[in-house]
Amino acid sequence: MNFDFTEHEEAFRKEVRHWLEANLPEDLRGRAFASSRAGLDEVRKLRAWQQTMHAAGYVGMDWPREFGGRGASIVEMVILYQEMARAESPQLVNRGGVSMLGPTLMRHGTPAQQRRFLPRILTAEELWCQGFSEPNAGSDLANLQTRAVREADGFLVNGQKVWTSMAHVADWCFLLVRTDPAAPRHKGITFLLVDMKTPGITVRPLRQLTGEAEFNEVFFDNVRVPAENMVANLNEGWSVAITTLAYERDLLTFIRHISLRNALHRLVKLAQSRGRGADPVIRQKIAELWIGEQALALNGYRSLTRILKGGQPGPEGSTSKLFWSRLDQELAQVATEVIGPYSQVAHGSPWAPEASGIRAGTSEILRNILAERVLGLPKD
Numbered sequence: 078m079n080f081d082f083t084e085h086e087e088a089f090r091k092e093v094r095h096w097l098e099a100n101l102p103e104d105l106r107g108r109a110f111a112s113s114r115a116g117l118d119e120v121r122k123l124r125a126w127q128q129t130m131h132a133a134g135y136v137g138m139d140w141p142r143e144f145g146g147r148g149a150s151i152v153e154m155v156i157l158y159q160e161m162a163r164a165e166s167p168q169l170v171n172r173g174g175v176s177m178l179g180p181t182l183m184r185h186g187t188p189a190q191q192r193r194f195l196p197r198i199l200t201a202e203e204l205w206c207q208g209f210s211e212p213n214a215g216s217d218l219a220n221l222q223t224r225a226v227r228e229a230d231g232f233l234v235n236g237q238k239v240w241t242s243m244a245h246v247a248d249w250c251f252l253l254v255r256t257d258p259a260a261p262r263h264k265g266i267t268f269l270l271v272d273m274k275t276p277g278i279t280v281r282p283l284r285q286l287t288g289e290a291e292f293n294e295v296f297f298d299n300v301r302v303p304a305e306n307m308v309a310n311l312n313e314g315w316s317v318a319i320t321t322l323a324y325e326r327d328l329l330t331f332i333r334h335i336s337l338r339n340a341l342h343r344l345v346k347l348a349q350s351r352g353r354g355a356d357p358v359i360r361q362k363i364a365e366l367w368i369g370e371q372a373l374a375l376n377g378y379r380s381l382t383r384i385l386k387g388g389q390p391g392p393e394g395s396t397s398k399l400f401w402s403r404l405d406q407e408l409a410q411v412a413t414e415v416i417g418p419y420s421q422v423a424h425g426s427p428w429a430p431e432a433s434g435i436r437a438g439t440s441e442i443l444r445n446i447l448a449e450r451v452l453g454l455p456k457d
């Protein structure tokens with residue numbers, strides 16, 4: 078494992094650190110999870126923050142220059158995320174667009190799609206949501222049933238998506254639909270780009286036990302999607318989706334770290350403000366979380382070293398997601414202990430338990446991947 082940063086990289090770290098100190102708005106500091114739960118007013122602020130970051134050259138930094146990035150190395154990206162975590166910056170409001178759809182379009186999109194969509198992803202002018210999961214298609218995504226019928230000049234879409242983060246504020250959705258029900262499951266799926274203002278789309282927020290509506294159900298009732306909004310070929314959307322999901326699991330590992338470290342800082346402050354800072358049991362638990370966070374960071378460096386030596390991020394990347402999910406849930410548990418019964422009534426509290434063990438692959442599915450593809454155990 079290599080812990081050394083070059084002089085150039087250290088200079089970059091200094092530059093970003095100073096820039097964040099000077100530019101991060103005070104009311105956004107520490108809003109680690111802000112974007113997926115945001116209302117319209119907060120989204121406006123978060124869009125403005127992404128625009129400011131973009132104008133300074135810090136959004137999509139790793140995108141090639143031809144697509145509006147600056148071709149930064151993965152190490153510089155990691156430094157950027159580390160410094161965002163240090164400054165307690167929120168994640169990018171359009172992170173699904175920047176980290177998932179953008180790279181997918183660069184690989185599978187037409188030049189016209191790249192020209193049309195990529196610049197507005199970077200500036201957060203158009204926010205994106207991910208329409209993959211359905212009531213009977215989550216871990217088993219290939220079971221999706223939302224139907225799109227080919228028409229003369231496009232598609233007619235009918236069906237339902239669920240758990241769609243950001244759909245209540247998104248301008249566009251990248252959507253998986255079934256276009257050939259007779260074909261084997263993975264072969265009849267198509268990847269579409271859908272304008273959320275199209276007639277026939279209904280977004281219904283899902284209110285959670287915490288009172289918050291972080292994600293939504295999205296209903297499609299005779300929704301017309303133009304043919305030019307299909308990514309790659311008809312019935313070949315599965316391989317496009319695999320690209321998107323690989324970016325969700327691999328690149329988001331580093332982004333996730335931002336939210337975890339932010340939450341840990343807030344937990345320490347919370348324990349102090351509630352007079353629990355000297356409680357030996359709470360101190361011990363926070364120390365364990367801190368050690369876990371450091372282990373996660375080191376594991377990140379291990380993957381990074383591997384990638385820099387020419388390897389690809391492999392299935393063992395699942396260990397980071399799995400471990401992060403556990404830490405994130407334990408952190409919420411400790412926070413609940415610190416605030417005691419208030420955890421039940423604190424509407425809008427940032428300490429409400431997180432669904433970290435589910436999104437981007439449940440813990441059981443990640444354990445299957447590790448067992449089968451890393452340890453070589455028999456298939457389940």
Ligand SMILES: Cc1cc2nc3c(=O)[nH]c(=O)nc-3n(C[C@H](O)[C@H](O)[C@H](O)COP(=O)(O)OP(=O)(O)OC[C@H]3O[C@@H](n4cnc5c(N)ncnc54)[C@H](O)[C@@H]3O)c2cc1C
Binds near residue numbers: 206209211214242435
């Ligand atoms: C915070 C959050 C945000 C999300 N945002 C989005 C979004 O923006 N867009 C989107 O499309 N989706 C989103 N999702 C959905 C997410 O991808 C799915 O919830 C996830 O894939 C699990 O699917 P499911 O909920 O249908 O559960 P299921 O797949 O039905 O799983 C139920 C349980 O069965 C277990 N299980 C299933 N199959 C196996 C197996 N083969 N072996 C062992 N155990 C198994 C699972 O681990 C789980 O415990 C989000 C989810 C969360 C929690």
